[in-house]
Amino acid sequence: MSNPSLLILPGDGIGPEVMVEVRKVINWFGAKRGLKFDVSEDLVGGAAYDAHGTPLTDETMEKAQSVDAVLLGAVGGPKYDVLDFSVKPERGLLRLRKEMDLYANLRPAQCFDALADFSSLKKDVVAGLDIMIIRELTSGIYFGEPRGIVQEGNERVGINTQRYTESEIDRVARSAFELARKRNNKVCSMEKANVMESGVLWREVVQKVHDEDYPDVELSHMYADAGAMQLCRWPKQFDVIVTDNLFGDLLSDAAAMLTGSLGMLPSASLGAPMANGRPKALYEPVHGSAPDIAGQGKANPIACILSFAMALRYSFDQGEEATRLEQAVEKVLADGLRTADLLGEEGAQPVTTAEMGDAIVAALDAGL
Numbered sequence: 001m002s003n004p005s006l007l008i009l010p011g012d013g014i015g016p017e018v019m020v021e022v023r024k025v026i027n028w029f030g031a032k033r034g035l036k037f038d039v040s041e042d043l044v045g046g047a048a049y050d051a052h053g054t055p056l057t058d059e060t061m062e063k064a065q066s067v068d069a070v071l072l073g074a075v076g077g078p079k080y081d082v083l084d085f086s087v088k089p090e091r092g093l094l095r096l097r098k099e100m101d102l103y104a105n106l107r108p109a110q111c112f113d114a115l116a117d118f119s120s121l122k123k124d125v126v127a128g129l130d131i132m133i134i135r136e137l138t139s140g141i142y143f144g145e146p147r148g149i150v151q152e153g154n155e156r157v158g159i160n161t162q163r164y165t166e167s168e169i170d171r172v173a174r175s176a177f178e179l180a181r182k183r184n185n186k187v188c189s190m191e192k193a194n195v196m197e198s199g200v201l202w203r204e205v206v207q208k209v210h211d212e213d214y215p216d217v218e219l220s221h222m223y224a225d226a227g228a229m230q231l232c233r234w235p236k237q238f239d240v241i242v243t244d245n246l247f248g249d250l251l252s253d254a255a256a257m258l259t260g261s262l263g264m265l266p267s268a269s270l271g272a273p274m275a276n277g278r279p280k281a282l283y284e285p286v287h288g289s290a291p292d293i294a295g296q297g298k299a300n301p302i303a304c305i306l307s308f309a310m311a312l313r314y315s316f317d318q319g320e321e322a323t324r325l326e327q328a329v330e331k332v333l334a335d336g337l338r339t340a341d342l343l344g345e346e347g348a349q350p351v352t353t354a355e356m357g358d359a360i361v362a363a364l365d366a367g368l
């Protein structure tokens, strides 16, 4: 049997340098755990634009469709701000999500014990926090038509459309309920049913899926603005949150920062099962390309390394190996290692991106 295949798209900014550290981890699993992957690498985002004049070539898109999983670093940077909308780095990522039909975006917000003091919230509000935001990723206002900037009389109008079909809501609701069953069996669905028809439909469909197929899961509904407030007030009331594309974008950044560790959080974007039964999948850190610190050895590689852990769990049926990697990360944090983004106190000495990667590999070794 051939090895499982992995396409690495480092992208822009800190993407390439954190990916170097992920490679060390991938190599470790090959050498020490007999988990070999056929790894290929390609360009996405600004890097692809620079080389090919497009943020994602058709060849790369085809490769992404044919592998078992894609691992992406980050896209974007100020250098590309002037580009036409259709070739901006972000379009490369959005095309991957849309054409691979990766409708369920899993964004865990977990507070690592060693970092509980680092949150902007009080320690008892965040210590032990472990929630999962499921963001619908292939529809809603990100993709709805009509869209554009049009002339109306003597001024221009910017237009985007929020649009959800019943089947789009149905399938992401199912992902949320399935996942909740493996966690604490609670789903909170967030929309704005008080002002948006798409929110009314969202609420109805989520409730119907629940009543028909997941009555054992505890379901609540919240307006997304109130949800944002509750996330800051007492985030531990949540287990799984399911929400649309735009609200999910906002709420997941807020949730990530609660944990004090935006640079630490991974994500998985999953689609329908392929012929081999595994979901189409793309894994990426929640953080962006951080162009201000790119190339300086300051980036935290943990979010990307933990994204690979999610790949082990969700694409390669290697839950135990995923846990092994997550524990290695917890160990280096407990040992006090911190990249620059995790340093609160004055005078503390950060480790570099490479030192963090090496320490995680050493912790993996120590755990054998």
Ligand code: IPM
Pocket: 076, 090, 093, 094, 249
């Ligand atoms: C994210 C990012 C993206 C989004 C950008 C880079 C297109 O913010 O993954 O959360 O808005 O979805």
Ligand code: MG
Pocket: 249, 250, 253
């Ligand atoms: Mg975002």
